[in-house]
Amino acid sequence: MSITAVPLKPVKRSILVYLWLGIAVALVAAVALAFQTPSDPATAFLAHNARAKGVVTTPSGLQYQVLTPGTGTSPTDADVVLILYEGRLLNGTVFDKSPQPTPIEVGGVVPGFSEALKLMNKGGKYRLWLKPSLGYGDHVPPGGPIPANAVLVFDVELLDAMPVLKYKQMQQMMQQQGMIPPGAGGPPTGH
Numbered sequence: 001m002s003i004t005a006v007p008l009k010p011v012k013r014s015i016l017v018y019l020w021l022g023i024a025v026a027l028v029a030a031v032a033l034a035f036q037t038p039s040d041p042a043t044a045f046l047a048h049n050a051r052a053k054g055v056v057t058t059p060s061g062l063q064y065q066v067l068t069p070g071t072g073t074s075p076t077d078a079d080v081v082l083i084l085y086e087g088r089l090l091n092g093t094v095f096d097k098s099p100q101p102t103p104i105e106v107g108g109v110v111p112g113f114s115e116a117l118k119l120m121n122k123g124g125k126y127r128l129w130l131k132p133s134l135g136y137g138d139h140v141p142p143g144g145p146i147p148a149n150a151v152l153v154f155d156v157e158l159l160d161a162m163p164v165l166k167y168k169q170m171q172q173m174m175q176q177q178g179m180i181p182p183g184a185g186g187p188p189t190g191h
Helices: 013-036 041-049 111-117 164-176
Strands: 055-057 063-068 079-089 094-097 102-105 125-130 152-163
Touching: 079 164, 111 125, 111 152, 152 164
Parallel strands: none
Antiparallel strands: 055 063, 063 125, 079 094, 079 102, 079 152, 125 152
16 A cells, blocks of 8 residues: 655745734734733622623722712711721621611711712712722721721612711710710711
């Protein structure tokens, strides 16, 4: 039995050049994509979440979604807001929840929460995603359920807002009338 060899036609040099150029472009694109892909889970989640329908990302990196729009003016750092809220980790673990409407000084909470409150209006309900630098970062409250550098998720309903001075005057009047004990009922200092 004899095998007949079929000669291959020579490949043109220009085709080889295009082939090698294509391989080089593919390698460069793969390396560029590898550097753009977030390496930590928080960054990866936030990059993916930013593309979700209805999610707005502010210049600071705060992400929020308006669940129910409110009306009226937005609070400022000089206000106390009355809110209902629930705070969760990305895995769904609830780390904080208001059992009843809670007064909070807008300027007295973590930066991302404060920024979000100033975007809201009375009656509004928002879902917030705070990247670590807008939450606690690596300075988490000791002994709590929040791990370092966690993305915090909050559902917040803004019931009302008033100036801090007016709130403190009302609180003083209620203390004088014996409706609340001295030192009780002040706004929490952080989340």
